[in-house]
Amino acid sequence: MSQIFHRSANALARATIFGAVFILGVLGYGAMLLNRSGYVTGAHVAIEQPVPFSHKHHANELGIDCRYCHTSVEVSHVAGIPPTKTCMNCHSQIWADSPTLEPVRASFRTDQSIPWIKVHDLPDFVYFDHSIHVAKGIGCASCHGRIDQMNLTWQENSLQMEWCLNCHRHPETFVRPKGEVFNMAYKVSSRTQETLGPRLVAEYDVHKEQLTNCSICHR
Amino acid sequence: MTAKQTQWISAFGLLAALVLGAGCRQDMHDQPKYKGFRPSDFFADGRSVRPLVPGTVARGHLNDDALLYTGKIGENFSPEFPFPVTRAVLERGQERYNIFCSPCHDRVGTGQGMIVQRGYKQPPSFHQDRLRQQPPGYFFHVIGNGFGVMPDYAAQIPVRDRWAIVAYIRALQLSQHVPAAELPPEDRPKLDQAAVKTKPQAGSSHE
Structure with missing residues (x-):
């Protein structure tokens, strides 16, 4: 039965032993970065709200x-x-007709909370x-x-x-x-x-x- | 590789998958309990934050001190504060005034605050005789009940802070309306200097 691997494969095998450590290290480091990234933690992702409050x-x-x-x-x-009343302290007069603020006025009229996203x-x-x-x-x-x-x-x-x-x-x-x-x-x-x-x-x-x-x- | 080895390896793989998979559950992150302002399916209005049942009094909230809570003695606005006005009270009042009142009344009380500049109806200046002569209880009453287009601040400012703000408004009024003769002797020269400094500026605005 002939050899499956050529003799040069020995060197490759030895390199792979050390390479595996290196690859695992890189993978581990990558996982660590990923775990701390905004993708996992949600950091630095601006959240859309019912009213675009600034x-x-x-x-x-x-x-x-x-x-x-x-x-x-x-x-x-x-x-x-803040309760909607706090918004209305000013917005009863300022931007009082703005369509953007309609959810605020609706909340004030109906006593239903604005569903702000935490x-x-x-x-x-x-x-x-x-x-x-x-x-x-x-x-x-x-x-x-x-x-x-x-x-x-x-x-x-x-x-x-x-x-x-x-x-x-x-x-x-x-x-x-x-x-x-x-x-x-x-x-x-x-x-x-x-x-x-x-x-x-x-x-x-x-x-x-x-x-x-x-x-x-x-x- | 024997069959037994294969079995062991697959058993281990299955176990690892179960352990790792269990680690991904979020049950402890998202517990079925209410934290502040969390929405609720249970109550009709969707709020876990519950209002007081009408007619109930929370412990310590009987509010039977009429002067402290209404600013009135009998039917009239109180000319007195319900507690001594100390320096600490004035400083608290200054801080609270700047937070809650200055957006409209501005930091000096002339009624030129940022919200007024953006179109809100201008409130009267505190530095007019009508308001200089109002008793402290009047200002307290307005903070808690509103006046004209001014909304009430009952939910935002606790009663003791309202009184502290009233004390600070008094200080603001005094700051803009002290007869020069009543100044302490050490402050008189400063006034003279200030007068000299402002004169050329007044002239330059006509150029």
């Missing part, structure tokens, strides 16, 4: 404070989806509370990105556990003075943050050693 227009161009609509962000786990949808096994983050000097933009630059709103970050822990392990990298929490454009140099961050963590009584306890977020 945070850029309202928060930036008109300068309306986040808390005008998200009234419970300082006292509750939810920031608060953009930041955490898994149900995660406990998250807006008020404590705001109270301890974490800015809106730290998690939500520059919402004030978005027309249709998207999710800026992966919202994966790795991303949460990045701050829970190193809060001093992200904490800011309480007065700057709602300032979307707040920015300091990393050198300033190096001295400011640890000082604020101490001042705001952030128990860093507790922030990575499982039950902080899973309860």
Whole structure:
């Protein structure tokens, strides 16, 4: 019986042993990238809404404070989806005939909620509370990105556990003075943050050693 | 390869597929429970956020302090605040005023806010005699009940914050209407300097 493989196949076989490690590595790395990509996490995908509401227009161009609509962000786990009444505070007079805003007026007339699509949808096994983050000097933009630059709103970050822990392990990298929490454009140099961050963590009584306890977020 | 080996390999493959497949389920992500504002099939209006049943009083919400909750003493608007106005109250009022009132009334209270610039009916300036003479209870009442085209802010501003805003409106009114004689001596020179500075500007606008 003749040989199936030529003698040169030996070299190929040896190369393949190392090649397999390389290929597995590349595949693994690719899977890792894919798992963190917007395709899986939904990050950076602008969400179509029943009414094309623009945070850029309202928060930036008109300068309306986040808390005008998200009234419970300082006292509750939810920031608060504003009731249609809040829209009508202004839109009873401004753009009052706009066809774009008809779903808002219809909601106000019929007392049926506008079916807004949730953009930041955490898994149900995660406990998250807006008020404590705001109270301890974490800015809106730290998690939500520059919402004030978005027309249709998207999710800026992966919202994966790795991303949460990045701050829970190193809060001093992200904490800011309480007065700057709602300032979307707040920015300091990393050198300033190096001295400011640890000082604020101490001042705001952030128990860093507790922030990575499982039950902080899973309860 | 023997038949037995083949069996083992396929059994292992099946097990792996089951384990990996089970990992892809989203049951824990999407649990059958209500989190804030989640829609509901159970209630007729589709909301899991429930309004109070009419006639019920939530614990701590009896609101029997008439002055604090209505701004009135008897039938009249209260000339007093229901709690002492401290610096902390004024600062809270400033913050809340800038959030909720400044879009229309602007940060000084002249009624030239951004929403007015975009076409909303202009509210009166706080710096006129009619409003300087209104008691605090009047402003409190307007915040909670609206006035003319101004909507009510009962749902957006809690009562204590409304009073804090009233205190800040008083501060704004004072800031634009202090007789020069009442200024502390150390501030008088600043006023004179400011007058000198603004005069040339007033002249230049006619050129």
